[in-house]
Amino acid sequence: MTVALMWEARAAQGRGAELLAWVRGQRLSPAPLRREVLRAPQDRVLVITWWDAEYDADVPELPEPAGELVSRSVHRWRFEAVEG
Template sequence: MWEVRAAPGRLPDLLGWVRGTAVPELLGTPACLRVDVYDAADERVVVIARFAGTPARLPEPPAGLLRRPAHAWPFRHLSTYRATHP
């Protein structure tokens, strides 16, 4: 999981970098299964990538796009739960 806050007014640029640079790089990693991108009202972006093996790290975004350095945590997937609706 990767999380960062965009510099003021730079959320569209940061999302463009995530979609155009970071996601293709992750998907080009042989072990990558899936990449999900989320944003929030406070100009925060979260990327969750699933890997079948050793996870890859996202590249460093251009410094001018960030309010603060990115945070990253590797997690191990344990299970998935889905809602069952009548």
């Protein structure tokens, strides 16, 4: 089974580039099968990681950035792949 974790944060005013750099510097151990980093208006950063694991498996997740770097708590979602 494949499970995908989504992690989304909104940077504090004017700190989008810094949040993006912070995300890129975070390492997960073990590494996921795949990892994508995306950005959007309003200095939002989205990270999607894919794992060969069950839906409720304990897999590494990105932490919360330092409070002054983000304008709100990180949002997290978990999805499982479906075939067909």
